[in-house]
Amino acid sequence: MSSHHPEEAKLFSKDFIRNPYPAYNKIREINPVHQVRFPDGQQGWLVTSYPEAVDVLTDQRFIKDYSKLFGGSMDQMSVFTQNMLFSDPPDHKRLRGLAQKAFTPKMISGMRGRIQEITDELLNDMEGKSEINLIDEFAFPLPIIVICEILGVPSEDRNNFRTWSNALIEGTSGEAEVSMYQHMTDFIQYLSEWFSKVKENPGEDLISKLVLAEEEGDRLSEKELYGVVSLLIIAGHETTVNLIGNSVLALLENPSQKALLEQQPHLISQAIEEALRFNGPVEFSTSRWAGEDMEFHGKSIHRGELVTVSLNAANHDPEIFPNPELFDINREKSPHLAFGKGIHFCLGAPLARLEGEIALTSLLNRFPNMKLRVDEQELEWRPGMIVRGVKEIPLSV
Numbered sequence: 001m002s003s004h005h006p007e008e009a010k011l012f013s014k015d016f017i018r019n020p021y022p023a024y025n026k027i028r029e030i031n032p033v034h035q036v037r038f039p040d041g042q043q044g045w046l047v048t049s050y051p052e053a054v055d056v057l058t059d060q061r062f063i064k065d066y067s068k069l070f071g072g073s074m075d076q077m078s079v080f081t082q083n084m085l086f087s088d089p090p091d092h093k094r095l096r097g098l099a100q101k102a103f104t105p106k107m108i109s110g111m112r113g114r115i116q117e118i119t120d121e122l123l124n125d126m127e128g129k130s131e132i133n134l135i136d137e138f139a140f141p142l143p144i145i146v147i148c149e150i151l152g153v154p155s156e157d158r159n160n161f162r163t164w165s166n167a168l169i170e171g172t173s174g175e176a177e178v179s180m181y182q183h184m185t186d187f188i189q190y191l192s193e194w195f196s197k198v199k200e201n202p203g204e205d206l207i208s209k210l211v212l213a214e215e216e217g218d219r220l221s222e223k224e225l226y227g228v229v230s231l232l233i234i235a236g237h238e239t240t241v242n243l244i245g246n247s248v249l250a251l252l253e254n255p256s257q258k259a260l261l262e263q264q265p266h267l268i269s270q271a272i273e274e275a276l277r278f279n280g281p282v283e284f285s286t287s288r289w290a291g292e293d294m295e296f297h298g299k300s301i302h303r304g305e306l307v308t309v310s311l312n313a314a315n316h317d318p319e320i321f322p323n324p325e326l327f328d329i330n331r332e333k334s335p336h337l338a339f340g341k342g343i344h345f346c347l348g349a350p351l352a353r354l355e356g357e358i359a360l361t362s363l364l365n366r367f368p369n370m371k372l373r374v375d376e377q378e379l380e381w382r383p384g385m386i387v388r389g390v391k392e393i394p395l396s397v
Contacts, residue, residue, distance in 0.1 A: 010023055011023060012038070017383070018377070018379075020310075021325065024310060024316060025316070027048050027313075028049050033045055033296065033299045034046050038306075038308070040385075042306055043306070044305060044308060045299070045301060045305065045308070046308055046309075047309045047313075047314070049313070049317050050319065051319075052297050053314035053337060054314075054341055055296070056285070056288065057285065057309060057337070057340055057341040057342045057344070058342035058343075061290065061292055061294055062288035062291065063088050063288060063289055063290075063291040064085070064086050064286065064344070065086060065087050066081075068088070069289050069291070070304070079184075080184075080226060080230045082221075082226065082228075083095055083099075083231040084096040084228070084231075084344070084347075085231055085235075085286060089343070094218055095220070095224060095227075096343075096347065098213045098218075098220055099210070099228050099232070101213050103347050103348065108350045108351050109350075111150070112354060112358070114149070115142075115146055115354060116358055118142060119358050119359055120362065122141055123138070123363070125137070126367075126397070130397065131373060132370075132394075132397055133392050133395075134244075134394075134395055135245055135390070135391065138359070139240075139241045139242075139245045139359070140162070142240070142355060142359055143237040143244075144158055144161065144237045145158065146351075147232065147236035147237050150205070151207050151233070152198075152203060152207050152208065164187040165233055165234045165238060167183035167184065168183075168184075168230065169234055169386060169387060188226060191229060194207065195207070195222065198211045210229070232348070235346065235347075235348055236351070238281075238387055239282055239346075239352060239387065240281070240351075240355050241281075242281030242282075242388060242389030243272075243275065243276065243280075243281045243352055243356045244355070244356060244359045245393055246278075246279045246280070246388070246390075247271070247272065247360055248360070248370075249372075249376075249379075250274075250275050250278055250279060250327050251271075252370070253327070253376065254327045257328070258364070260329060260330075261329060261364065262364060265361060267330070268360060269353070270330065272356045272360065273334045274334065275327075275356070276334075276336055276339075277315045277331075277334050277336035277338060278315075280311055280312050280336070280337075280338035280388065281338070281387060281388055281389055282311055282338065282386060283385070283387065283388040284308050284309065284386060285309040285310075287308060288306075288307045289304055289306055290303050290304065290305045308385075311338060311340070312388060314337050315337055320335065321334070321336075367395070369397065370395045371395065371396050372394070373394040374394055379392075
């Protein structure tokens with residue numbers, strides 16, 4: 001594709017990953033529904049403005065199930081896509097209904113005490129150090145312990161889950177492909193043995209509930225169980241790691257907002273919403289394809305073309321969020337798209353918000369004087385097209 005605009009060449013470069021917002025602003029001004037070539041070589045449409053983003057996320061002419069258009073499945077990864085995130089109605093309703101049973105607001109609010117305990121234990125381990133690595137020592141372990149406890153994963157297996165979920169989300173290729181395939185095989189093997197155990201001897205954990213859950217007489221198939229469990233593990237911790245990390249970065253870069261939050265701790269839920277808007281943990285929506293030829297906001301989109309929404313670009317649309325580059329925890333109630341919109345709205349949003357609030361409040365109480373130990377430009381952002389977050393945040397406390 002010829003580069004019509006100079007900023008196109010910069011899309012997905014290292015500089016872009018560090019700070020994509022200036023490029024988004026330019027593209028949004030020129031063309032909010034913009035044809036681009038994605039890092040994997042696919043051509044498709046990138047949507048960067050808020051109203052168009054909402055339309056893509058809620059218009060059922062854009063479909064999630066690749067096999068409907070192209071037959072067959074994409075590769076051995078397909079076993080992990082048998083879940084609500086990659087399905088359309090009517091399958092979507094059934095899969096989500098089954099998973100929802102286990103993710104009720106009551107169950108989540110009942111976890112507050114346990115999440116606080118885990119948070120305090122992690123902070124106790126960091127006590128007395130002058131330097132900490134926030135991701136490794138805090139932002140990563142907190143949500144993985146929580147989701148593993150919800151699912152019923154034994155604590156000694158947590159590190160395997162970290163490896164498997166990283167392999168799934170960063171989707172390494174080339175040399176690493178062998179290990180990638182191996183990871184997937186190990187993961188499936190592990191889950192399969194686990195499901196058999198649970199069928200014989202179910203407990204109170206989420207996996208037991210999913211294995212036994214029925215929706216109008218319908219159960220999850222074995223493949224769907226892999227899909228739903230892998231989605232919960234990945235969505236249940238990967239995104240929260242980055243929510244915590246990105247929130248801490250935003251506060252450290254905006255000391256007046258950090259001071260405001262310390263003086264008025266009740267603003268914590270607003271602070272989390274603003275962090276989600278300002279630099280959300282999920283950069284792009286998962287892929288959608290046009291299910292038919294259509295006119296969409298002045299563009300002719302053909303059946304089978306890929307359409308991706310930059311959630312973070314939409315959350316910086318100045319028409320909806322005045323001064324979007326400003327991190328302001330006193331913003332009016334935010335209609336941000338960090339958790340998506342429509343039927344695929346994130347099932348785990350209440351859990352992520354709860355973990356974010358407890359993590360941030362407790363961290364600020366324990367280490368009010370934390371500072372970045374390196375220049376912000378030196379932080380290394382994670383690769384890949386889904387999550388937005390840094391690999392590590394070295395702090396002096």
